[in-house]
Amino acid sequence: MMRPVLLLSLCAKSCSRILVQFWAEGGGNPRQGRRLFSGSPSPSSASHWSKVVSEAEKIVGYPTSFMSLRCLLSDELSNIAMQVRKLVGTKHPLLNTARRFVSDSRNNLQMRGLVVLLVSKAAGPNLSTESSIQNDIVSGIYSSQRALAEITELIHTAFLVHRGIVNIGELTSSDGALKDMQFGNKMAVLSGDFLLANACTSLAQLQNTKVVEIMSSAIGELVQGVYYENSSLTKVNILTDDIRISAWKEQVFLSHCVLLAKSCQAAMELAKHTAGIQNMAFKYGKHVSMSHKLNVDIQPFINGNSNDSLAFSLNSAPVVFHQELVGREIWIKQIKEAQGKGDLIDYSKLQDAIKAGKGVTSAIDLCRCHGNSALEALECFPPSEARSALENIVYAVTRFS
Known part of the structure; x- marks a missing residue:
């Protein structure tokens, strides 16, 4: 019987074309408020980033761009997709998310799985385990790790x-009919729950209680992090909140880093590696994720100005550093100057004030610091192509030129 992952690779090209055609019928951009949840290295380094990803995929044995496509092609999710057609013509984010999933030009959506595979190959097989497990290796990676x-x-x-x-209370008439947006929310909940249920079922099939424990805790902490993130974004006084970088790092770890960190740890547990190796894999996943998030936050401040509030997040690292460095009184004064006589914020003026300070350079320093920590964690692995690929990912997310 053909391996599911090989079958997935063979059908990805033709199936993705069908899905792209379906989701491409939607239009408009999602209403995201003031937040940026995803991103990629700067446009100037896009070709470099693509090269890093392409080389890494060759090392693990197959392209990971459609790693979750098997689940997306299930009958259950196909039925949901047919219902989501009703959202065509609205600006509900569900349409845009689905389109990006199958036609992402930034090579960003499937990076977590790729890193897990690279860490698995860099650590190598555990030769002390029973021979039955040793026979279940393809390209230096156990099938359970894949x-x-x-x-x-x-x-x-x-x-x-x-x-x-979407927050129904923040919608305007230009976003679409209220009933359509409410329907979109129901479909987002349903499809997200379906994917999560499939993940939990597959997790149980690994038949490793320790791995189930690790990944279950990751899901729980991720839920906690997203809740805190959304709570802070809905505060009326977000602009004048006294945010500290230490609290920012704790929240970002939960909402953006914990999944990859614990997935890398779980991959080591599947190969029965020692607790020390598991800890180093966890650290690499944590620090490379933190560097990536910092890179995303920094990009709007080094790639020009914009009057659009979507240009940067008010919870991004440069903003938090800036508030902490200049002090609360000066920060509130700068906000008032950016507001002028009306209630609307001139984000370009606020952005200029932040760029004039040390918030951006402090964020860059922190990004490189986490990058160095990720590289240090890799020292426990022997030199190999996989380790070099993991190092190149760190270099890519700490690059700002």
Whole structure:
């Protein structure tokens, strides 16, 4: 019988074309308020980033761009997709999320699974385990570790879909009919729950209680992080909140880093590696995720100005650093100057004030600091192509030129 992952690779090209055609019928951009949940390295380094991803995929044995496609092609989710056609013509984020999933030009959506596979190959097989497990290796990676990479992507995709639920109270007439947006929210909840349920079922099939424990805790902490993130974004006084970088790092770890960190740890547990190796894999996943998030936050401040509030997040690292460095009184004064006589914020003026300070350079320093920590964690692995690929990913997300 053909391996599911090989079958997935063979059908990905033709199936993705069908899905792209379906989701491409939607139009408009999602209403995201003031937040940025995803991103990629700067446009100037896009070709470099694509090269890093392409080389890494060759090392693990197959393209990971459609790692979760098998679940997306199930009958259950196909029925949901038919219902979601009703959202065509609205600006509900569910349409945009689905389109990006199958036609992502930034090579960003499936990176977690790729990193899990690279860490698995970099650590190598555990020669002290029984021979039956040793026979279950393809390209230096156990089949259970490949399954875990798919599970990681399913969990991430489920949360991407759930994060696209819109706040009905903030909608305007240009976003679409109220009943359509409410329907979109129901579909986002349903499809996200379906993906998460499939991930949990696949997790149980690994038949490793320790791995189930690790990944279950990751899901729980991810839920907690997203809740805190959404709570802070809905505060009326968000502009004048006294936010500290230490609190920011704790929240970002939960909402953006914990899934990859614990997935890397779980991959080591599947190969029966020591607690020390598991800890190093966890650290790499944590620090490379933090560097990536910082890179995303920094880009709007080094790639020009914009009058659009979507240009940068008010919870991004440069803003938080800026508030902490200049002090609360000066920050509130700068906000008032950016507001002028009306209630609307001139974000370009606020952005200029932040760029004039040390918030951006402090965020860059922190990004590189986490990058160095990720590289240090890799020192426990022997030199190999997989380790070099993991190092190149770190270099890519800490690059700002």
